Amino acid sequence: MKISLTLNNRPKTFDVAPDEYLVDTLRRYGYTSVRRGCDTTSCGVCTLLVDDKPVPSCAFLSARADGARLTTVEGIPETASKLAEHFGERGADQCGFCNPGIALAVHSMEQSGMPADDATIDHYLVGNLCRCTGYQSQREAIKAYLGDKK
Amino acid sequence: MKKTxxxxxxxxxxxxxxxxxxxPAFTDDLTPRNALVIKVLRSPHAFAKITSIDTSEAERIEGVELILTHKDFKRNAYTRAGQGYPEPSPHDKFVLDEYVRYVGDEVAAVAAVDEATAEAAVKAIDVEYEKLDPVLDFETAKDNDTLVHPEDDIYEMFPIGFDPKRNVAASYHMEVGDVEKTLSESEITVENTYYTxxxxxxxxxxxxxxxxxxxQNRLVLISATQTPWHVRRxxxxxxxxxxxxxxxxxxxxxxxFGGKQAIHGEMLAAAVTMRTGQPSRLTYxxxxxxxxxxxxxxxxMTIRMGAKRDGTITSIDFHGLSDTGAYGEHALTVYMVTGSKVLPLYNKVDAVRFQGDIVYTNHVSSGAYRGYGAVQGNYAVESTIDMLAEKLGMDPFALREKNMMLENETSPIFEIMGEGTEGTAMVMESNKLDYCVARGKELIGYDEKYPRRETGESKVRSIGGAIAMQGSGIPYIDMGAATIKLNDDGFYNLTVGATDIGQGSDTILAQIAAEQLGVAVDKVIVYSSDTDLTPFDVGAYASSTTYVSGNAVLKAARSMRRMVIDEAARTLDVNAEDITFEGEVFKVEGSAPLTLSDLSNRLYYNEDQKQLTTTGSYYGTKSPPPFMAGFVEIELDTETGEYEILEYASxxxxxxxxxxxxxxxxxxxxxMQGIGMAAFEDVEYSKKGKMITGDxxxxxxxxxxxxxxxxxxxxxxxxESGPYGAKSVAEIGTDTPPAAIANAVYNAVGVRIDSLPITPEKIQKAMNDKKENDV
Structure with a gap:
């Protein structure tokens, strides 16, 4: 079946199977920043913004995305680039497999206008697992990034 | 330290x-679009012999290109462990075998045009099994009626104590002094057994x-591996x-984290592509x-420790048993590190013994994992140190400070125990463990907070700690190499075998080169780990990259620096000694300066044209250990046994x-990985040996x-022996949390949890048992 949607502000039409998930559709069409980490919506690696809300694309049927507005990290280069600088300063960017998902979650938090305090950051990012860092460096980097934007 | x-x-x-x-960066981002998808049929049984495999129905499915079973492979026993050659791990695995030894072991592989077709074909394969009694309790593995490896065509590369007819993958024993005699003469002794x-x-x-x-009809694998050269070999x-x-x-x-320090999907992907001629992919x-x-x-692990009444530790006896699961990957070496990266911490003993078997069971294989045995050994020894301190009536850190290894000291264990072989004698030329302990105590507020404070009706806050050491590569075994090439416009390529797996080695190796060459990091373009294009490196393991590969980069950079100065001297027609060069400009008194950019443009386009390139390689003649002191403050609920980690100071x-x-x-x-292990992470199996924590x-x-x-x-x-004074730092963080948290829990409520993870249920049960005993 065909679905039409907006991806990173561009109109797109994708041919998808009825039981296909967005993570697989996007990877098949070359959007490889969306990656599979766990298959059980537990890790946050496959995070994607659907109408500005972060969702795990490994459990979001592509068919449901017809008419939706999708954003991958390629659609928020400024956020990703700035956030990466803060990550770099604090050693928060290790393997980076989870980083596009984190950038999208941070972007979404920023859009929502929530306060940039530790508790809010922890709450918003609790679903984005990282096995490399102790999270504290990420929290500091995200806080510094959000502070910069004020 | 010199100014950098x-x-x-x-x-x-x-x-x-x-x-x-x-x-696009990771393996699956770089997969050819037309790659066949490989799916693996895995064993539903913990131990079975395949009596028949019928693939005919699966083969009839459109889009299925190849099905592989054990009948398609010559029986070449190998080890998946990537750890040098010859390997200290037994060659006890076949690409596919007629026996399956754990739930999840490979039975057959399907290559098909897409995922759905491959999955359908996997389901259509008809296998008959003769179920065998599995060994699921490692304490009963040795001399069990069941032999996990009954086959005769498996072997050890050199003596490692391999005895498959007794379910023993490897075995080790060493003793310094006379442990039994010293223990029997000790004024104070403690003994405890621990499980991890x-x-x-x-x-x-x-x-x-x-x-x-x-x-060129060559097989090219792109793999998420820690050890590309071992994979190739x-x-x-x-x-x-x-x-x-x-x-x-x-x-x-x-x-x-060690999980990719082995062959996993590579063997099947290579076999599929060699046989079909088509690209293939296997993603777990x-x-x-x-x-x-x-x-x-x-x-x-059973630890016996003896001491004099004044707190001098006189002997340590360490007797362990390790479960290697179905295959013996890293079996001996992980177990040896359990002793060799823990026991030297207490180097003033009269006698020390370390021994144990590493046994086969029908669980998923054990293998390399950050800490590599040291975290298990640390938990046992550092818990026992706190027990001994209590019996002596001493502060546990006063006991550690009295007995621990200091700068310019050594331990006989270094010479006796290597990884799979004999070790290398060395003196601790850098060891600031005394500072680490003193500063760590300040950071956590030890003097004010140790051992415990009531903070609410049922809340207690307590402190626990531990010390640790690790290594920096394996001496005389681990080798790394680096090539530096000068480009026109005066920037460099640095190609290294060293394997960045997210820890940042590409960055730190570029920093080392940039420092020596006197340029900014962005003038050093790094490319790592390609068996055709970069020089050799054993890979990312044993905390070796900063020290071993870093030294290789430093050697290459020193050589390149000499080369560009020599070329500048030739160009300027002066003696090399007369040139002042920090990295970008060659200056000579009385003549116009020459920039590196101009020199290199001239070398590539104008005069005396030549390519400047140089390679450095390095292997350690010792393995200087990093050291650390770790302190945890927890808040424990005395009603539920639940605890929060308030601070971890290191x-x-x-x-x-x-x-x-x-x-x-x-x-x-x-x-964080050590804390996960200490507090709640736990791979659990059903009674039939099926992992029940598989997601x-x-x-x-x-x-x-x-x-x-x-x-x-x-x-x-x-x-002194490290690049710009560096040792490695990859694993040591993992080591202290299990003992530190166990010690903190003891300090909070007086119960010693001697099996990991330290869960609220175990704490609560131990508290109840203690209450009953106290009555």
Whole structure:
């Protein structure tokens, strides 16, 4: 079946199977920043913004995305680039497999206008697992990034 | 320390921005679009013999290109462990075998045009099994009626105590002095037995590989591996493909922690592509990562310690048993590190013994995992130190300070115990453990807070701690190499075999080169780990990269620096000694300066044209250990046994930190894995041997809520033999949390939890048992 949607502000039409998930559709069409980490919506690696809300694309049927507005990290280069600088300063960017998902979650938090305090950051990012860092460096980097934007 | 411009400075990683922005980087991002999808049929039984496999129905499915079973492979026993050659792990595995030895073991592989077709074909394969009695309790494995490896065509490469007819994969024994005699003469003795569990690596990128034949008809694998050269060698030997026909490329890797220090999907992907001529890909599902890669070795460890009444520790006896699961990957070496990276901490003893068997069971294999045995041994020894301190009526850190190894000291264990072989004698030329302990106590507020304070009706806050050491590569075995090439316009390429798996080695190696060459890091373009294009390196393991590969880079950079100065001298027609050169400009008194950019443009386009390139390689003649002291403050609910980790304070001596931010990342990331192991991570099996924690819903890893605060500092330390004074830092963070948390729990409520993980249920039960005994 065909679905039409907006991806990173561009109109797109994708041919998808009825039981296909967005993570697989996007990877098949070359959007490889969306990656599979766990298959059980537990890790946050496959995070994607659907109408500005972060969702795990490994459990979001592509068919449901017809008419939706999708954003991958390629659609928020400024956020990703700035956030990466803060990550770099604090050693928060290790393997980076989870980083596009984190950038999208941070972007979404920023859009929502929530306060940039530790508790809010922890709450918003609790679903984005990282096995490399102790999270504290990420929290500091995200806080510094959000502070910069004020 | 000498003044540095780039090393030990705040330098952003060379790749962080591109990765964050989502550029294609990881193995599966680089898979050819037309690659066949490989799916593996896995054993539903913990132990069985395959009596028949019927693939005819599966083969009739349109889109199925190839099905492989054990009948398709010559029986070449190999080990998946990537750890040098000849390997200290037994060759006890076949690509596919007629026996399956754990739930998740490979039975057959299907290659098909897409995932759905491959999955359908896997389901259509008809297998008959003769079920066998599995060995599921490692304490009954030795001399069990069931032999996990009854076959005769498996072998050890050199003596490791391999005795498969007794379910023993390897065995080890060493003794300094007379332990029994010393213990019997000790004024105070303590003894305790500890159990550690299987822990899963849970690197976020699953094991992934793709294979293709290039236009020279060579096999090219792109693999998420920690050890590209070991992968190439093992593939060549096992599948009998000439080494010269294989290229292994390691792209960006999404975490490894030891879990990718072995062959996983590579063998099947290579076989499929060699037989079909088509590209193929094999990406493990998360369930396969859990069930069919490997875990940390579960162990039982009995420690006996003897001391004089004044707190002098006189003897340590360490008797262990390690569960290697179905295959003996890293069996001996992990177990040896359990002793060799823990017992030297207490180097003033009269006698020390370390022994144990590593046994086969029908669980998923155990393998390399950050800490590599040291974390298990640390838990047992550092818990026992606290027990001994209590019996002596001493503060546990006063006991440690009285007995621990200091700078310029040594331990006889270094010479006796290597990894699989004899070790290397060495003196601790850099060891700031005394500072680490003193500063760590300040950071956690030890003097005010130790051992406990009531903070509410049922709340207690307490402190616990431990000390640790690790290594910096394996002396005389681990080799790394680096090539530096000058380009026109005066920038360099640095190609290294060293394997960046997310720890940041590309960045720190570029920093080392940039420091020596006197240029900014962005003038050193790094490319790593491609068996065709970069020089050799054993790979990312044994905390070796900063020290071993870093020294190789430093050697290459020194050589390149001499080369450009010599060329400048020729160009300027002066003696090299008369040139002042910091990195960008060659200055000579009385003549116009020459820039590196001008020199290199001239070398490539104008006069005396030549390519400047140079290679450095290095192997350690010792393995200077990083040291650390770790302190935890917990708040424990005395009604439920639940506890929160309020702060983990660490002070680490890893010599110079090449990149302080990345070093902190290594320490805190390691601590978090150690905390997960200490507090709740646990690979569990059903009674029939099926893993029941095979996904992230049932196997929890730490989240951003697991630890309230890390305080991490580095000691001012300089290791003369390391690049710019550096030692390695990858693993040591993992080591202290189990003992530190166990000690904190004891200090809170007076119960010693001697099996990991330290769960609220165990604490509560121990408290209840204690109450009953006290009545």
């Amino acid at each position: 411009k780039t090393v030990n400075q705040q330098v952003p990683s060379v790749d962080g921005k591109g990765i964050m922005m989502g550029r 569990q299987a822990q899963a690596h849970v690197m976020l990128e699953p094991h992934t590989v793709n294979a293709q034949l290039d236009y 093992i593939l060549s030997q096992t599948l009998e493909i000439p080494l010269s026909r294989i290229r292994v490329i390691k792209p960006r890797v999404g975490g490894g 599902t998360r369930e396969e990562v859990f069930e069919s890669s490997y875990t940390r070795h579960p162990m039982r 002070v680490v001596d890893c010599g110079t930190t090449i990149n302080p931010a990345l070093a902190r990342g290594q320490v805190e990331g390691g601590l 992230l819903l049932n196997y929890k890893i730490p989240t951003n809520l697991s630890v309230k605060k890390f305080t991490t500092e580095f000691a001012d330390s300089y290791e």
